Amino acid sequence: MRRLDDQHGNAGEVWLKGEVCVPPPLAGAICPRCGSPQAATFPEGYLAHHPEAIPPAEPATPDPTPLISPVPRRPAY
Numbered sequence: 001m002r003r004l005d006d007q008h009g010n011a012g013e014v015w016l017k018g019e020v021c022v023p024p025p026l027a028g029a030i031c032p033r034c035g036s037p038q039a040a041t042f043p044e045g046y047l048a049h050h051p052e053a054i055p056p057a058e059p060a061t062p063d064p065t066p067l068i069s070p071v072p073r074r075p076a077y
Contacts, residue, residue, distance in 0.1 A: 002014045015024050031039040047054055 002016060004012050004014055006012065013024075015022050029039040030037050042053070
């Protein structure tokens with residue numbers, strides 16, 4: 001990868017392999033869990049600064065409180 005600045009001060013990245021421009025290595029990544037073609041990847045070191053993005057080791061325990069509808073039922077005619 002090579003970082004470049006254009007004539008207007010905008011930064012950009014160009015991925016190269018053998019001095020030939022190629023797509024980024026994770027372009028078109030597919031999620032190994034669900035097979036979604038819209039997989040998101042994090043840059044190196046991202047999760048160290050954003051621990052809220054790390055999924056928990058175990059799923060959350062469901063709330064045992066039964067759900068009660070706040071809307072009373074209408075009488076049947």
